[in-house]
Amino acid sequence: MNSFIKCECGCYNPKDSKYCVCCGKALKQKGSIVAVFDDPQRGFVLLKHLKKTSLEVKGFKPSNLTFSDLGEVDFVVLDIDPKFRELSVLLRRISENLSRSKLIAISKKGYFAIWDKLGVDIVAEKPSDVVEIIKKEFAYSDLPIYTMKEAEAFLKHFSDYNVIFVKFNRFDDAKIFNLHHLLVGLYYSLKRSDIFMVVPNAYVAIIPSNQKDGRGVKILKEKVEVYIKEHLTSDDISLNSVEIVQLKNNKKEISSQKEIIVAKEYSRQESSEDKAKGSHKSEPVFAILKAFRSQLGKLYFTSLRKKVEPYLTLGDAKWIAENRNYSDKEEIERLTEEFTQLEKQSKILKYTEEEFLSSLDGNVEILSLPEVQSNIIMLINRDASFNRIVREIKKDPAISAKILKLANSAFFGLKGKVKSVEKAAVVLGSQEIMSISLSVSCLNKFSSPFIKDLYKYAIATYAIATFLEDKLQVVTSAPLTAILHSIGYMFYAQYMKDEFSEVVNRAKNGGVFESEAVDVLPARAQEVSYKLATMWNIPQRVAQIIRDFLYPKRSSSFDASIYVLHTSVLFARILGYMWGSYSIDDISYHAYKVFLDRFGINIVKFFKEHHEELKEKSSNMVAVLA
CATH class of the missing domain: 3.30.70 (Alpha-Beta Plaits)
Incomplete structure (x- = not known):
């Protein structure tokens, strides 16, 4: 899609080609745009519009703008307050390094004269106006064109x-x-x-x-x-x-x-x-999310058994046990045909999901972590000295305050008060430090009306995961993944508010959040979480867990981390921290089996016995960190 360069002879060539495969002439590479903005949210909207031009788009904050890897740039688009103190310096740098680029500023009409005096080529009121200007200036369409x-x-x-x-x-x-x-x-x-x-x-x-x-x-x-x-x-x-x-x-x-x-x-x-994308194989998960949450038990008696088996819930397993002799041939044929048709639709949904996820690569500047949080993750990943990590923590007052608050909370039950960041960090450990750093990042980066509820949900899941670890006497990545697993939801709440709001409203009316999201959002939230986690240099194993936790059997049959996260997420949802209708029967049957076989715990009885304690632990943690 838009992966070609057209030669003067009329031949279309792959986008990385330097010479035409037909006539051998040198090819003009696809044009590019550099967007510079001082507000990340406005910047995201601007980049979203600019991608409609089909030109290559890169976004920067003024402080992060570098020219070494840009090459030839056709347009520089500025969405910056004209009162920005360093504006004249920024314009001079752009003029010196991108002298051939056309400069476009986005501004209210009252400031047009100021931008004219500053020497920009064109001033527009809205990002959509900029798109139209660029289309007229540059001969690329926003249509998905294929050879x-x-x-x-x-x-x-x-x-x-x-x-x-x-x-x-x-x-x-x-x-x-x-x-x-x-x-x-x-x-x-x-x-x-x-x-x-x-x-x-x-x-x-x-x-x-x-x-x-x-x-x-x-x-x-x-x-x-x-x-x-x-x-x-x-x-x-x-x-x-x-x-x-x-x-x-x-x-x-x-x-x-x-x-x-x-x-x-x-x-x-x-x-x-096309080679890079592979064959776009369909995934049953789409069909299951969309329509079969309550009917997998029946599909278990069809030729689709192997496909649906990893997705069975405890409720499905109970139904299968009670209906071992199920043999309604007409119903089985109907469900098999319906599932097959939905799998076809899943193939298309998978393709559109991949397209959306690849589009996030052009928004690295907006979606990246602040410097301090990024450095903390880097230092922990590299097993840096404890003193270096603490020095980095102290650069961010919000992270320091939350670390001290958590260390002194009843959750850890220490006798004396922890007064220093150094001691608090020792008490908590590197995983909790990373979790708190990321939670602060999420609060700072995302600010829509839904974020507060999503943040409480993530913290409650974190508290439950920590509680489960203690009861199981294991150490896993679940507490860290508990904080991270909701960043895909936060992304949508921030940048696609209307669509996210529709999913929330559907879930409030009795739906399951992920099932409703398939019809509305361009990619599964878990895939967006995985994408952001890889951008943030989160360890690959952790990123895979937050991508696969809904159906843990698909990822691993033995990794305790993914089963603890899966269970913690469901417990938090049952306790009311997520929109939708949930019950203990929604737990993955394979998670139920792992807890029973590996830890000797019946997780259903565990939830009933510890319901009030789980409620108290999650509520206390939300009070401490939210």
Whole structure:
């Protein structure tokens, strides 16, 4: 997707190519934008808009702006208060290092004159205005454009899917440019999970996420046809056809010989991006999250047993035990077909999830940790001396205060009062220090109305994980992962408030948070947590646990950390720290088995016996750290 560079001869080449594979001419690389902003939240919104230009985008705070690795930059976009003290110094640095770049400032109308005097090329009121300006200045579209080779390679992964193909009488680059507003409008009118592909000189392809029955695909096809007819205004471009084709034997039946011959001129080698992404294999987890929370027990009696077995809850296991002779053939056939169709949809959801997660790489500056917290993690990872870690802690008063507060809390039950950060750090240990540092980072970085509740939920999970460790007499990564496992939720609460609010409202009406999120959010929160954790240099094993804790059997059959986290999360949710409806029967059956077989603990009885103590421990920890 947008992974090519077009040569003057008309051939499309993989984005990393220096020379055209057809004619051998040197290729002009894709343009780039540098965004500089003084407010991280406004910066995130700006970067989100700028990505619509399809140019490479990098974001910086003024203090972090470096020029050594930027290369040639087409546009520098400034979203900075004109009263910023170092503005003149910043502009001078940009002028000296990026003299060929066009400078665009975002500002209220009242400050336009100031920016003119400062020598910027263009002043705009909103990020969306900047996008339009850049589009006019630069000839790249925000459409997901594929070469024919890329499209064919990609569509191979969707055999037996229904695909809508749209053909125009003329569809070369010039005509695509003329159809830009129509195609963009059509693109954004689709569901987030539908895949949209523009293939020059061939067609537009749409892979509907709803493959459950032909009726839904037909309705979408009619919707597409009506939209195009209403918005097609060009005199020399007409709509040839809108048709539904079921892909068979990994080949498209709709391509004429003429189209295939033309396509060969556009790409002669497989996209490096397609290779990197692999085959986009579907994951049953999407289908399970979406529709089968209460029916896995029945699926256990079908040919899908091996697929659903890692996802069974204790409630499912009870149902299976009570219905060992279950043999409703009609119901089994219906569920098998429904699951198979949802797996197809899962393949599309997995693809859109990967696209979203890869887009976060361009927001490293915004999503990175503050310097002190980042240094603390680095020092702990490197087994640095205790004194060095304490010196770094003392640079941040908020972290120092929380460490002292926790060390003196009833949770640790020390006799005397801890007065120094050094002694507090000794009492707590490196894992707790990292946990507190990260909790402070989350509070500082995220500030939406939902953050306070999510923070309390993370702290309650942390308290329960620590309590479980004590009772099991094991040391795990669970307390640290308890703090980290909710950062994906925090990300959405901060940067996609409307979508997150919708998920919360659905969960409040009796749903399970993750199941409701599949329909609304572009990627699972656990995958976003994993992405952020890797950006923050959290140890890989810890990052994997926060990604896989919902279904621990998928990750490990023996790592106590992931089972303690899974159980702590459920306990915190049952105690009311998370939106949704939860019960002890929602625990993973494999977690139940691990506690029983490995530790000799019936976790259901444990929860009932220690319910009040868990409630008190989590409440006290929230009071100390929240």
